[in-house]
Amino acid sequence: MLRRPLTRALMIALAALTWPLAAAAQQWHEYKPDAAGYRIDMPGTPAARSQETKTAAGTASYHSATVVVEQRSFMASHVVYPAGAAPTDPQKEFDRLREGQRRSGLVVRTGEPELGMVRDEKRFTLDGAPAIRLVIEKGDSIMSILAVLKANILYQMIYVGPADSKTSPDIERFMASFALVKS
Numbered sequence: 001m002l003r004r005p006l007t008r009a010l011m012i013a014l015a016a017l018t019w020p021l022a023a024a025a026q027q028w029h030e031y032k033p034d035a036a037g038y039r040i041d042m043p044g045t046p047a048a049r050s051q052e053t054k055t056a057a058g059t060a061s062y063h064s065a066t067v068v069v070e071q072r073s074f075m076a077s078h079v080v081y082p083a084g085a086a087p088t089d090p091q092k093e094f095d096r097l098r099e100g101q102r103r104s105g106l107v108v109r110t111g112e113p114e115l116g117m118v119r120d121e122k123r124f125t126l127d128g129a130p131a132i133r134l135v136i137e138k139g140d141s142i143m144s145i146l147a148v149l150k151a152n153i154l155y156q157m158i159y160v161g162p163a164d165s166k167t168s169p170d171i172e173r174f175m176a177s178f179a180l181v182k183s
Contacts, residue, residue: 028173031065031076032181038155040076041177042067043170058082072161074174079154086152090130093154094123097147101136114139119166127180135166142166146175155180 031046032039046065053060064077087093102116116138123132129150136143142165146157157178159171 033063033065033078035183036063036078037150037153037180037183038076038078039177039179039181040157041173042074042076043069043174046074046076055082055085057085060085072159072165072168072170074170075156075158075160076178077156077158079156081152081154083152087149087154090149091123093149094130094132094147097132097145097156098134098136101134101143101145102138116143126178129180133175137163137166139163144171144175146178148178148180150180 028041028043029045030039031042033048042065044067046067048063048065050061050063053062059082061080062077063080064075066073066075068074081087098118098121102118116136118134119137119142120135121132123130125131126148127150129148131146131148134143134145134147136145140163142159142161142163144159144166146155148155155178157175159174161168161171165171
């Protein structure tokens with residue numbers, strides 16, 4: 001008889017101790033980098049980085065912010081192309097992006113690269129800007145991508161996680177929260 005109340009008390013104590021940790025792990029925060037022209041919700045505080053790359057047309061600036069939760073990665077990024085160097089054909093740029101993402105993070109099992117399989121592809125406009133939504137499956141991983149090309153900026157929101165997470169509501173929350181805003 002003493003075991004049951006003691007077990008119940010231990011379970012209540014354990015729940016009280018772990019509940020704040022579970023709640024904290026699920027806290028979403030708005031990420032809105034200065035002068036970037038977008039906002040998005042992320043499941044934690046992102047680690048941000050920036051770098052500049054010299055191109056024939058000038059310097060391109062790359063900015064990213066990443067949150068990793070367990071085996072899932074949420075990344076928001078944007079590339080600012082130099083004047084005159086932005087892609088002129090958004091659909092060709094999206095084709096290049098799709099094929100590049102299929103080849104990225106290659107899974108090598110037999111010594112040969114494994115290309116990702118495009119499971120879903122939708123092209124549309126977002127606030128008047130051309131956009132694409134992709135779902136790519138590679139081995140035991142899934143990648144969900146939202147890319148938007150506005151003027152000389154390419155925005156990319158990328159989720160990568162285990163294949164069994166492809167129906168996670170967190171993916172849709174992340175992607176749906178993206179919005180273009182005035183800088």
